[in-house]
Amino acid sequence: MKLDFIPLDKLSVSRTNMRYGRKDPDVSDILPTVRKRGVIQTLIVRPNGEEGAFEIVAGWRRFVAASIVAAETGEDDPQATMLPCAILEPGDDAAALEISMIENMARLDADEVTQWESFTRLVKQGQGVDDIAATFGLPELTVKRVLALGNLLPRIRDLYRKEKIDTATVRHLTLASKSQQKAWLVLMDDPQAWCPTGHQLKGWLFGGQSIPVKHALFEVATYTGQIVTDLFGEGGYFADAEAFWTAQNAAIDNRRAAFIDEGWSDVVIVPPSEQFATWEHERAQKRKGGRVYVDVRANGEVIFHEGYVTRKEARAGAKVEGPGTGEKATRPEISSMMQTYIDLHRHAAVRADLLAHPGVALRLMVAHAIAGSHLWRATPDPRTPRSECIAESVENSSAEGVFDTGRRAVLGLLGFDAQAPTVCGSAIDGVTGVFLRLLDLPDPAVMDVFAVVMGETLASGSAAVEALGLHLGTDMTAHWQADDAFFELIRDKEVLGRIVAEVAGDTVAAANAGEKTKVLKSVIRDCLDGTNGRARVERWVPRWIAFPPSAYTERGGVGTVKALAKVEHLREQQDDPDPDAPGAVLALPAPEPEAETMPLAA
Secondary structure, eight states: OEEEEEEGGGEEEOTTSTTTTSOOOOOTTTHHHHHHHOOOSOEEEEEOSSTTOEEEEEOHHHHHHHHHHHHHHTOOOGGGGEEEEEEOOSOOHHHHHHHHHHHHHSOOOOOHHHHHHHHHHHHHTTOOHHHHHHHHTOOHHHHHHHHGGGGSOHHHHHHHHTTSSOHHHHHHHTTSOHHHHHHHHHHHHOTTSOOOOTTHHHHHHTTTOOOBGGGOOSOGGGOOSOEEEOTTSSOEEESOHHHHHHHHHHHHHHHHHHHHHTTOSOEEEEOTTSOOOGGGEEEOOGGGTOEEEEEEOTTSOEEEEEEEEEHHHHHHTOOOOOOOOOOOTTSOSSOHHHHHHHHHHHHHHHHHHHTTOHHHHHHHHHHHHHHOOTTTTTOOOOOOOSSHHHHHHHHTSHHHHHHHHHHHHHHHHHTOOTTOSOSTTOOSSHHHHHHHHHHTSOHHHHHHHHHHHHHHTSOTTSHHHHHHHHHHTOOGGGTOOOOHHHHHHOOOHHHHHHHHHHHHOHHHHHHTTTSOHHHHHHHHHHHHHTOTTOOOOOSOOOTTTSSSOOOSSSSOOOHHHHHHHHHHHHHHTOOOOOTTSTTOOOOOOOOOHHHHHSOTTO
C-alpha cells in the first residue's frame, strides 16, 4: 500500500464500497471540518482500470464533503482539489469489501474524557472554543461541556470515563472547588456514608441554597462577590448568599424608588418568609391607590405585582395618598409609563397607515424574513399597556379602530372567527389549510391579509416603527389627541413649561413659570380645547409622538428619539450608489399605485 494525493475528478465510488448504490450520504457532521481543514484522513482507493483513475473502497463521505466544498469555492483546478489516498494493490472484490467494512464498522467514537484531552491540547496551542467548534462541526456549548471536565480531579474524570458516575453528577461537580471534590470522593469511598449525586449534589455544594445568576436585578458585571459558573451550561450561581442579598436588596430599593417616582402610592416588600397571595388582593389603578407588591423568593427570584390593594381596602374604597413630588435633575424627561403610552399610540397609528400600503408591508416582511426580529415567529406583538389607563386610551384611539376593522375583514376572508383577537395563531387547520385558502383569494385580497399580518407582528417601540412611520408619512394628528391618560402620565415640570410655550406662546409660558404642574396642565388643556378664553390649538401632538420625534430638553431619555437616531445612522451608511457593491442597502421607493396592485406572481 502506498500513499499519494489524487484529484477529485479521478475518483469514483467502487461497487465494493459498503455504501455503494445509496443516495449521497449526510455529511453535515464532517462538512465544517472539511471546509476549514480539508480532508485529513486518507481515503482507501484502488485502480479501476482507466489511466490514472481510482475507485473509492472506503471514504465516500469524505469524498462527497470535499466535492461540496469544491463546488462552494468554485475551485476547478485539479491540483487544488487533491485528496490524500491510500492506494491498494489490485486485488479481488472480497478483500476490498472487507476493508470497506472494517473502516466503517470498526470505528468507535471517542468518549468525552478522551475528547477533553484532545480539546485541551488545542486550547494550549491557542485554539478558542469557537475555533474548536468550527473544526469539529460541534455546537459551542458541547465544546464547553467537554472542556468543563478540566475542572474535575483526575480520579473523578476516570470514574466518569468508566461510567461509574452519571452526567448530572459530573455537571454539578464542575461547580465544586478542589477541596469539595476531595470531600465528595471521601463520601463516595465510604460505604456507610450518604454520597449526594445528581441534583442533590447542588444542594450539598451550596449548603442547601443555590441562587442562579439569572435572578439578579443588579448588573452582574459590577458584582464583586464570587460567582461559580456552571461550565456545562450557560449560567452560574452565587457562591456567597449574604453578598448576593446585599446587592439584590440594594437593587430592590432602587426599583422601589423608581416605582415611587412613577407615581405609585406605595411599594410593599414581601420578604422570603411571607407570600404574596393574589386571592387576598384586588387589582387597582395607580390613580385609585394601587400599590406595587415586590414578592421576594428565597431562591433570589423577585416578582413585581403592579396595581393591587388588599380586599379590605377595595371594599372600603380606601386610597393611599401618593408621595411628594420632589424632582430629580438627572432623571429622563418622561417616565417609563409615558414611554409605553407613546410607543403604543405611535404603533397603532403606523400599522393603521400600513393597511393602505400592502406593497410596503411586503418589503417589510421580506426584511424581517432576512434579518429576523424578536417577534418574527408569526407572533403578534403583545402590546402590553402596563396599566388600565393606557389600555383604555389605546383601545379608544381612532387608529386602533381602523386596524380592528381591517383585521375583522381579513378574519372573514380566511373563514376565521371574527371575534378572534388576532389573525396570527387563529388557524385551526395549520399552514397547509391557510395556504390553500389563500390560493383561492385574488391578489388584492391576499395583500390585505399580508398587511394585517405584518401589522400584528410589528414590534412596538422598535426602530422599524420609526422607519415605517417616516416612510409612510404617518400624521399622528389624524390618529391621536391628548386624553386623560396622557395628562396623568406627564409629570416633568420643565417639559410641561416647554409644552405651554408650544401651545400658548412664550409669554404665557413665562407668566406661568412658577406655577405647579397642575396649573400648567390646565393651561395646556384650555389651549387644546379652546376654553377659558384661550384660542384653540388644532392638530397638536407632543414632540415625542410625532414623526419624526424630538425631545423637549437636553436630558433626553426618550425611546422614540433613540429609535430615530438608529434609523438616521443606518441611512447614513447607505452612501454606496452601486446596488451590487458589498454591504449596499437599497432605500425603499416611494409608494406607487402600480407597485401596490402588481400581481403576486410578478
